[in-house]
Amino acid sequence: MTDRRLFAGAALAIGALILLSQTVYQLDQRQQALIVRFGDPIREVESPGLHLKTPFVENVVRFDNRSIALNVDQEEIMASNAQRLVVDAFVRYRVTDPRQFYRTLRDERTAADRLTRLVNSSLRQELGRASSEEIVSGGRAALTKRTRDDMVRRAATSNLGVQVIDVRIKRADLPEANQQAVFERMRTARQREAAELRAKGEQQRLEIIATGTEEAEKIRGQADAQRAQLFAESFGRDPGFAAFYRSMSAYEKALGQGDTTLVLSPDSAFFKYFEKGPAG
Structure with missing residues (x-):
């Protein structure tokens, strides 16, 4: 009889623990939760601490309420001048609507896949409008801003339940096989610009010298005329x-x-x- 009572007590205690674990759950301040009943999201929980749910019927799906970093795999993109570029980027996003996030993406793994496809599409669109020289040597800040704005718009219209906070291009380089050819073209273009500037400067120098010489000759002529006039007036007064x-x-x-040696008569x-x- 005693063994039966012990067994029954142990069973009741285990049952109570199971019931308690299925009823009470805890959230810390870095999390938000979605209560799901038979696969259907019914309410959101944002405040940290202990909370209750219907045991065995409702499940708790937790999401990070901080910004989430997503490193996007390398993508090869075609620039406007038909040059291929290898681009690395990363995205920061936050789950703002857990219910919509659960319905469309379910979890962070699916979200990473979906957002990667979106950002690659944005990169192909925005970087495809610029030449490889613009992307590699300058203008990347403007391209990054346009990509971020496009990515924010795509995420909003897709109703993913997330807010895209930032998009950054970590690296945008030519494939190794193409780098040397592009750098040679860039160097040739800079040399041509330098030669044009030198030629323009030489032309300006010659123009300045010619103008100065003309003015000097004019001043010298005026001075000679005044000198001759003065001499003529002086000679007329005293021959x-x-x-x-x-x-x-x-x-x-x-x-x-x-x-000088002169041989003259005295x-x-x-x-x-x-x-x-x-x-x-």
């Missing part, structure tokens, strides 16, 4: 001084360097002012 000045200029040109008119001075 003797004019003759003296011309002789002094001739002496300077003929003897100023110190390496009474030559050339030495007239050596003997008599300006009065001669």
